[in-house]
Structures are given as structure tokens and as C-alpha cells.
Amino acid sequence: xxxxxxxxxxxxxxxxxxxxxxxxxxxxxxxxxxxxxxxxxxxxxxxxxxxxxxxxxxxxxxxxxxxxxxxxxxxxxxxxxxxxxxxxxxxxxxxxxxxxxxxxxxxxxxxxxxxxxxxxxxxxxxxxxxxxxxxxxxxxxxxxxxxxxxxxxxxxxxxxxxxxxxxxxxxxxxxxxxxxxxxxxxxxxxxxxxxxxxxxxxxxxxxxxxxxxxxxxxxxxxxxxxxxxxxxxxxxxxxxxxxxxxxxxxxxxxxxxxxxxxxxxxxxxxxxxxxxxxxxxxxxxxxxxxxxxxxxxxxxxxxxxxxxxxxxxxxxxxxxxxxxxx
Amino acid sequence: xxxxxxxxxxxxxxxxxxxxxxxxxxxxxxxxxxxxxxxxxxxxxxxxxxxxxxxxxxxxxxxxxxxxxxxxxxxxxxxxxxxxxxxxxxxxxxxxxxxxxxxxxxxxxxxxxxxxxxxxxxxxxxxxxxxxxxxxxxxxxxxxxxxxxxxxxxxxxxxxxxxxxxxxxxxxxxxxxxxxxxxxxxxxxxxxxxxxxxxxxxxxxxxxxxxxxxxxxxxxxxxxxxxxxxxxxxxxxxxxxxxxxxxxxxxxxxxxxxxxxxxxxxxxxxxxxxxxxxxxxxxxxxxxxxxxxxxxxxxxxxxxxxxxxxxxxxxxxxxxxxxxxx
Numbered sequence: 255x256x257x258x259x260x261x262x263x264x265x266x267x268x269x270x271x272x273x274x275x276x277x278x279x280x281x282x283x284x285x286x287x288x289x290x291x292x293x294x295x296x297x298x299x300x301x302x303x304x305x306x307x308x309x310x311x312x313x314x315x316x317x318x319x320x321x322x323x324x325x326x327x328x329x330x331x332x333x334x335x336x337x338x339x340x341x342x343x344x345x346x347x348x349x350x351x352x353x354x355x356x357x358x359x360x361x362x363x364x365x366x367x368x369x370x371x372x373x374x375x376x377x378x379x380x381x382x383x384x385x386x387x388x389x390x391x392x393x394x395x396x397x398x399x400x401x402x403x404x405x406x407x408x409x410x411x412x413x414x415x416x417x418x419x420x421x422x423x424x425x426x427x428x429x430x431x432x433x434x435x436x437x438x439x440x441x442x443x444x445x446x447x448x449x450x451x452x453x454x455x456x457x458x459x460x461x462x463x464x465x466x467x468x469x470x471x472x473x474x475x476x477x478x479x480x481x482x483x484x485x486x487x488x489x490x491x492x493x494x495x496x497x498x499x500x501x502x503x504x505x506x507x508x509x510x511x512x513x514x515x516x517x518x519x520x521x522x523x524x525x526x527x528x529x530x531x532x533x534x535x536x537x538x539x540x541x542x543x544x545x546x547x548x549x550x551x552x553x554x555x556x557x558x559x560x561x562x563x564x565x566x567x568x569x570x571x572x573x574x575x576x577x578x579x580x
Numbered sequence: 581x582x583x584x585x586x587x588x589x590x591x592x593x594x595x596x597x598x599x600x601x602x603x604x605x606x607x608x609x610x611x612x613x614x615x616x617x618x619x620x621x622x623x624x625x626x627x628x629x630x631x632x633x634x635x636x637x638x639x640x641x642x643x644x645x646x647x648x649x650x651x652x653x654x655x656x657x658x659x660x661x662x663x664x665x666x667x668x669x670x671x672x673x674x675x676x677x678x679x680x681x682x683x684x685x686x687x688x689x690x691x692x693x694x695x696x697x698x699x700x701x702x703x704x705x706x707x708x709x710x711x712x713x714x715x716x717x718x719x720x721x722x723x724x725x726x727x728x729x730x731x732x733x734x735x736x737x738x739x740x741x742x743x744x745x746x747x748x749x750x751x752x753x754x755x756x757x758x759x760x761x762x763x764x765x766x767x768x769x770x771x772x773x774x775x776x777x778x779x780x781x782x783x784x785x786x787x788x789x790x791x792x793x794x795x796x797x798x799x800x801x802x803x804x805x806x807x808x809x810x811x812x813x814x815x816x817x818x819x820x821x822x823x824x825x826x827x828x829x830x831x832x833x834x835x836x837x838x839x840x841x842x843x844x845x846x847x848x849x850x851x852x853x854x855x856x857x858x859x860x861x862x863x864x865x866x867x868x869x870x871x872x873x874x875x876x877x878x879x880x881x882x883x884x885x886x887x888x889x890x891x892x893x894x895x896x897x898x899x900x901x902x903x904x905x906x
Contacts, residue, residue: 413836505834507745511735
């Protein structure tokens with residue numbers, strides 16, 4: 255046995271994905287389970303342990319396991335806990351890091367999902383060599399990871415970087431969080447759908463999107479319509495990018511980053527979101543920051559970024575591995 | 581000679597202040613010069629050197645000089661340069677750190693003025709023992725220093741923390757920077773005056789402020805009127821605090837700090853600005869951050885915070901001095 259491997263885990267509301275990752279960031283094997291199928295915190299933890307063991311068994315003859323890195327929503331990075339939420343199969347607070355560490359007797363690390371994606375981007379993606387950048391994941395919500403001086407930041411309570419809920423419009427759309435006008439009510443898969451419905455209400459142009467219900471329409475439908483020339487869909491992307499660029503200007507004034515990366519389902523629309531976002535950033539950005547920062551697409555698939563970033567938490571504990579940003 | 585001293589310098593558009601600071605943060609002597617009296621970069625640097633030398637001469641029989649720490653607007657912390665601006669007596673970029681270091685042959689450090697105030701607050705003021713906080717100076721503009729994990733952050737180009745120009749209203753007031761709706765067009769000494777003028781235009785209540793011209797009215801006049809019960813002045817403070825709390829909610833979502841400190845002339849209004857700001861923060865803050873962070877007044881006079889913070893840059897280089905946040 256002369257090779258080592260790490261298990262990276264990406265916890266999601268729908269499915270929890272696991273991957274065997276080697277020191278070069280190659281994925282040697284994958285597995286997953288239905289997050290919702292195992293109700294209750296201890297069932298959920300047992301599902302992680304079983305799936306991880308079965309996955310490692312596929313390479314255990316030739317590899318040793320160094321540890322487990324986990325990226326998850328709703329976690330407290332400081333205490334290593336995960337708090338149950340509407341989209342999780344449990345409602346209590348679970349000391350996930352400790353439970354996994356005790357089960358495997360191996361180093362276990364826990365970070366917010368958007369932070370694991372940011373670490374993956376830095377270690378293996380478009381942020382290689384950067385030490386100050388922001389990664390935004392545009393999916394069901396808007397997740398964010400802030401890297402400052404080569405490290406993700408946690409804040410005092412492990413709550414830093416909740417950029418989905420910064421305010422795009424004080425009197426704007428209602429958000430699940432209880433506030434109004436949060437950025438993710440505009441810039442996310444449901445957010446752009448809300449914009450499409452607003453446009454269909456205000457305008458008279460025909461659109462293929464007028465045949466879909468609110469519940470059935472997906473961001474992929476809107477992307478396909480925009481690519482096929484649908485005016486409502488194209489305008490929805492322009493508005494979404496415009497709001498995104500406007501709020502990224504604020505982020506830049508906080509942190510002076512080198513770049514902002516977009517990942518997640520909505521980022522797969524590529525230039526449809528990227529071009530209006532960069533145009534709006536340029537328009538809204540203070541003159542001293544002009545031409546110093548751009549919005550870019552993540553160079554990794556979102557899923558792989560999160561898995562690789564979670565694994566990198568363990569690889570970066572190894573003294574023999576040179577870190578991208580020491 | 582058995583005692584050491586550091587010179588802290590606070591460069592301002594009107595006057596440049598210097599202080600002799602000992603290891604305990606005591607100010608042993610002060611001096612200053614009229615920033616505008618010495619036109620041109622080399623004249624300005626010569627004024628710093630002469631004033632510093634004369635100040636140190638008052639204690640040189642009993643103290644040795646360890647170095648010079650400088651807080652200044654418009655500086656590039658990475659390269660140690662200061663760039664001339666409208667309110668400075670020169671227009672070129674001056675390599676201030678290197679010139680002072682060469683002149684005195686002593687360690688010289690240069691930080692943005694709001695960062696020196698933040699460092700002073702952390703070393704000797706209300707942020708003692710904190711490692712994650714934000715300091716906002718409400719004066720002619722709105723300056724900001726962000727402390728993360730015990731250190732001020734500079735960003736990639738030394739431009740981080742320009743929170744005076746984050747957007748409070750995309751279609752709002754015109755700002756000197758060329759954008760519209762920047763926070764400092766509302767929350768600063770000129771900002772609250774603009775609000776008073778808007779209120780005097782929209783409402784009919786009598787006010788002592790109706791006897792002053794735009795050019796003659798000061799923030800201190802507005803504070804005095806509010807304390808005397810003037811309805812227009814009180815409403816101006818309520819609006820100013822409301823906008824401040826709204827944008828601080830965004831800052832909290834970026835960084836999850838322990839506290840936000842207010843310094844500068846407008847902060848001397850005390851509860852007049854603090855109470856509506858905290859009320860607005862509570863109203864606009866996502867539920868998971870509630871009761872975890874408050875806005876507080878700086879525990880140091882703004883001038884002293886900047887001088888002490890600038891001096892702390894040098895004291896923190898000394899191995900014998902224990903840092904607040906190692």
C-alpha cells in the first residue's frame with residue numbers, strides 16, 4: 255500500500271455526494287445517497303459512514319485513507335456542527351465533525367458548502383495562485399465563499415459570507431429568510447424565474463415560457479429559451495446580471511479581490527449571465543477599482559469543486575503537500 | 581536612556597498630526613502642521629521629517645526612537661505610497677514609506693487612515709481583545725477599517741475597505757467619486773447636511789437650521805439643534821442612522837464581525853446616531869445574526885485612535901511587546 259486518498263463529501267438537500275480524491279485532485283471513485291431518505295440526525299450520520307466505508311473499500315487494497323473533508327450548508331465551522339433546516343432530513347443540531355472523526359478515528363474537517371467550492375476553485379480551478387477572491391454559487395439559493403489571504407473566512411460565529419441575503423432592494427421581493435430584497439431573490443434559479451414572471455406580467459411579447467407554470471419552469475428552461483432568441487428570457491438574464499454586477503461592486507469595495515467566480519446551475523448559462531454582470535460591475539464600480547477585477551465562470555463543475563475543496567481540507571493538513579497559498 | 585518611544589502620524593487634508601507614543605499607548609507629546617501649507621510632494625515629506633525631528637527632540641535625552649507609523653488617506657499599503665488627491669497639497673504619487681525610512685533610518689509603516697484607527701481601537705480602545713470587527717469613521721467622508729482574524733485587510737491592490745462608496749441607493753445622491761447613492765453621501769458630516777436640506781425642502785416645520793447657508797452649516801450645528809429638540813435635525817439623525825444600519829447589515833453578512841465601531845465627528849452625536857443605527861441594523865439583519873452583533877461608539881477620540889494605531893504598527897514589530905491578537 256503506497257498511495258493515499260481522502261474522502262471529500264458534498265452535503266446537499268437532495269443528495270449527498272462522496273468522492274475519493276488523490277493528492278493531485280483526481281477523483282478515483284464516487285458515490286452518493288439520497289439525503290432525504292434517512293430521517294433524523296443519527297440516521298443521516300450513519301448513512302455518511304456506511305457510504306464512505308463502502309466507497310473506500312473499492313480502493314482499500316492499494317490505498318490508505320487520510321481523512322474526511324465535508325462541505326455542507328447550515329454549518330458552524332467553529333464548532334463543527336450542522337444545524338437541521340427545512341431542506342435537511344433532521345431539525346436538531348448535529349456535532350457532525352466529532353461523530354465522523356470518532357467513527358473513522360481519522361482527521362475530519364467541516365466547512366460551509368460555498369467555502370468548500372471556493373477551496374476547490376483555489377486548489378484545482380480558475381483561482382489557482384490567487385489568494386483573494388470570491389466564489390458565488392447560483393443555484394436554489396445564492397451561496398458564497400470569501401477567500402482572504404489564501405484562507406476562507408469564518409467570522410466570529412462561523413457565519414461569515416451569507417451574501418445570498420445582502421440587500422439588492424430594501425423594498426424588494428419577499429425572501430424565505432424573512433427579509434425583503436435579498437440578492438438571492440433575484441440572482442438564483444428561483445430568482446430569475448421570478449423575474450421572468452414579472453416580465454410576462456408587464457410585457458406583451460410572446461414567449462415559450464408563457465406555456466409553463468411557475469412550479470414546472472426551471473432555470474434550464476429559461477437558458478434554453480434565451481439561447482433560442484426568446485426576448486423575455488434574454489431580458490431576464492440581462493436584469494439578473496445587472497443586479498448581480500451591482501451588488502458585486504459592493505463586495506469589491508469591501509474586499510478588493512482579484513476575481514469573482516460564478517458556479518452553480520445558473521452559471522451554466524455562461525455569457526448570458528456573465529456579460530451583463532461584468533457590464534454592470536464596470537458601470538457601478540468606483541473608478542479606482544476599474545480594470546482591476548472581473549467576474550469569471552468557475553473552471554470546475556460546481557459539484558466537483560465542492561468535492562475537491564472538501565478533500566483539500568485534509569490534503570492541506572499533510573506536511574508533504576505544498577499548498578497553493580501557504 | 582532606558583525608555584523607548586514611537587512616533588505616530590495621522591495625515592489629514594487640513595492638518596497632519598504627530599504624537600510620541602510609549603509602549604502602553606500613552607501620548608508623551610504632540611505636534612502638527614498645516615497640510616496645505618507645504619505644496620508639492622517633497623515639501624510635504626520635508627514637513628513630516630522636520631516636525632517629527634522637533635517632536636522627538638523634546639524627549640531624546642531620555643528616550644530612544646524605535647520607528648515611525650503613519651496613517652494616511654489615499655495610500656497603497658502594499659507599495660507604501662501615497663497618491664495626491666484634491667484635498668492633499670500634491671498631485672503626484674509619493675513613495676512616503678521609503679522616503680521617511682531613508683531619512684530616519686528607522687522602521688517605517690504606512691496604512692490607510694481608517695486602518696490605523698481600527699488598529700488603535702483594537703490595541704487601546706473598545707475593540708481590545710476582539711479579532712473581527714469593523715470601524716467606520718464618519719467625518720468629511722466615511723472611512724472604514726476591516727479587521728479579520730486580528731489583522732486589517734488590504735486586498736489585492738491595497739484598496740480593500742472603501743465602504744464610504746458602497747451603494748445605499750442605486751439612483752441616489754451624486755457622489756464626488758462619480759457614482760450615485762454612495763453611503764457617504766448620506767452618512768458623513770456633509771451627508772447629514774444634505775439630508776437636512778432635503779427635509780427643509782420637503783417639510784414646513786420651523787427650524788433653527790433654516791437660518792444657515794449650506795456652506796456655513798456644520799454637523800455640530802445639526803447635533804446641537806437635535807439636542808435642543810429641533811424636529812428637522814432629529815429626523816435627519818433618524819434617517820442617517822437608518823441608512824447606516826441598513827448598510828451595516830450587509831457588512832455583517834459579508835464578515836460576521838463581533839462589533840461595528842463608529843468614530844469621527846458625526847459619531848460625537850452619540851445616541852442621536854447610535855440608537856437609530858442599531859434599530860435599523862436589528863430590523864434589516866437576517867435572523868441568524870440577531871443579537872450577535874452591535875454598533876458601538878469608539879472608545880477613543882478619533883484623532884487619538886488614528887495616532888495610537890499608527891504607532892502600534894511599530895510597537896507590534898517589537899518582539900517584547902505582546903500583541904492583542906497574536
